[in-house]
Amino acid sequence: MTVSRRKFLQWVAGAGIGAMSAGTARAAHGVFEGYPGSYGVLHDTTLCIGCRSCEKACNEVNNLPAPEVPFDDLSVLDEKRRTTAAAYTVVNRYDEIEDHNRPVFRKQQCNHCLEPACASACFVGAFTKTPEGAVVYDVSVCVGCRYCMIACPFDIPAFEYDEALTPRIMKCTLCHPRLLEGKLPGCVEACPMEALTFGHRNDLIAIAQERFRKYPGRYVEHIYGQHEMGGTNWFTITGAPLEQIGLRTDLGTIPAPEFTAGALAIVPMVIGLWPVLLGGIYAINRRKEKIAQSEKETEVDQAVTATRGEAEAKAKAAAESFKKQKEKAVESAVKKALAEAEKNKGKEES
């Protein structure tokens, strides 16, 4: 098969356009708005008093190891903490907030993204977004690569580094098993201020907006998690500037998988295009070789023909001269024989 360069480029262009149109179709499909009727939690920092009841309840319902410092010791709030393998949730205290004469407390845990970054980074599919809204983890397939920890924009998943043989990724489950039993998440149930409100995601947005309306000026009128990273099932509302209580404002509203989807969308293109590309290169190289081969063959033929001609001519000449010599020899032999016979005849006659 011979492939011209023009033809090859046409193939490549065709494959590229095909891949591009696949990408366009995907973008038009839009953002996942969450399972209808999924649940979530609204954390209102204007109500949170930093009592750590939520941390205690979380520890108990999830059978996590006892903490080094008891939960009623509030001195741990002097330092900023993050979630660990032994603490699915932590409350941090933020002092000296603009226009606040008291500190602001913010609870931190898995935000249960609508389209989780952890799940999109996990190549064994250990994370599942359940219809209830929780992002749950399946240890049976986890290979311990910890890509989820790197992917999470909120720094939530933690790893059991001290488990030598069966380390797990540890993070808030939104008490998914309890939800299925019709119970509230442990932290929500324990919160004395109802600073954590449990409900349907849509209702939580309505509750937050009602609070903004009812108390103008008390809140930064932004529901953190409504759109961040494509939306989450956990919301935070506050009166403090978001950055000052450790809420990232640089995340944008595009869900994490959307970023990787672009790159992953290239995978079929690579799979489809690679054979075309490699095949094309192979075909062209083959063609080059073939042309060279035929050129070479022609040359050889010519050389052979030329050589053969010369040889034939030589041979012919040689044969002719041999023939001539032979004829000469025959002739001289005949002449000799004739002369001998003449001589003998003369002797007999004499």
Added chain:
Amino acid sequence: MAQKGILSYRRILPVLILAVLSGLFSFYVIGCGPSQADYVEKRPDIIPLEAMKQFGDLNRPVVLFAHDLHTEAIIADDTGTVCLQCHLDISAESSFKYMRRTDEDAETVMNIYHDNCLACHQEYEEAGRESGPLICGDCHLRETVYELSVSPLALDYSLHQRHVVAAADSCGICHHVLDDEYAEVYGDDRIVEGVSRGVSGPLRSCRDCHLEEAVEGVRSMRQAAHGSCLSDCHLDNEPRLATCGSCHDRTRQASFATMENPPRLWAGQPDFMLVAPGAGERNQAKLGSVPFSHVGHESFTSRCRSCHHVSLQPCHECHTLAGSPAGGGVTLQRAMHDMNSEHSCVGCHEEQKAGADCAGCHGLMEQGRLSDHACQICHAGPPPINLADVGGRYNSLDDFRPARAEMRLSFSEDDIPGMVSIDILEDQYGPALLPHRAIVESLRRDIAANRVATHFHGHEDVVCQGCHHHSPVGQKPPLCESCHGEPFDEGYIHIPGLYGAYHRQCIGCHERMNIEPGRTDCEGCHIKKKPGEKSL
């Protein structure tokens, strides 16, 4: 070899160039966006030197001139003629242009700046002193390093009185309009009244004539203040006030000396009045007039402009029932009830409710909305249409207040529960003991001690509603658990559960009223049960 390879250098070069260019472009977008310095200093003295703009496009960025840096350097020299180092004259009428009176042409103006600025910087440099730049780009900065932040100077009752004392009661030093002009405006009676108070007339505010913009030969307030206050008076007596920051820096303003109980300023205002629309509109107004103690409100404010935000005219002169251009289209209703305005009645009263004494109860209530039954508390006066007939019948707020006896609790104080044990949620902790009567008494004391609170709470029974909200006023409010049950009821998403409602109300009130704020340990209110203990 007749054929070239498909990935030959010449083929791939354009792709490489594109890639490098797009890389550079994204770097440009990320790294070199709008030129904003990492740290922008907010100063009250930043003057952008834009005189050259009138002659066409500029070749270099505008210089952001920090006036005080220069004034302070010159004051340190103690030359005695601080302003004249840069300005040709500083009379009240002066233009304050740098080293010139008019802008002749581009080259002249540019040279004036370059020659004089650089000469001075050079001089300081040679003297080994801290100096300004000598290189173009160091003044004509591409980055914005300064931001203008001027805190307007408030001539409050205290600062006014300090000036009265300093001027030895010579009002005319500032109030320069002649007495006979006052007579023309107010008539002789007012002048006589004024004289009886020791001044030559009902002196009016600067802003009655000096408006935001200059009109018909009358300087703007800004020009008048800088020309007359600064140039004609302060610079003669106190050259240090030549810096912008000495008047317009917020922190320095806070350190101004204040006078205790400055005397009342009098500009012909009444002590008591019935607030109503202007005479021409009174027949259209439906609601009763508002009895208003002007003298009382003077004691709650720090200056006339707390309410009279433009001039000392009565509100209805600009704010009409349907709004007028003079009032910026703001109707009389809005002017009085706008919750977001610091000049409106309601806006100011809302601010008062945010104070620690009031916020305990009011912080829990819905805000930003007028309650429907509050109208009559203010609109208690006769209908505006009858105002011409009431004459001098009403002379104080007391004429409209019900007798104190009528406002007392409708039940005996002994009927107020004393200690209340909240045990309905008893579980790991014992019941919370609430000193109910002590709390009621404390709230009643706070209200009685506050004139505004006394007036607006009306009947003393309403004190119960601080906690027993959304229920009828009276001795027997409904149980909390009538409304607050299990949390997160889908049918009542805005009503907290009982557990949340109790904690929010108790802890919220303590936080807002600064009563042991931050006391959030459970054992502050509850006694922890021992393991196995059923009930305390």
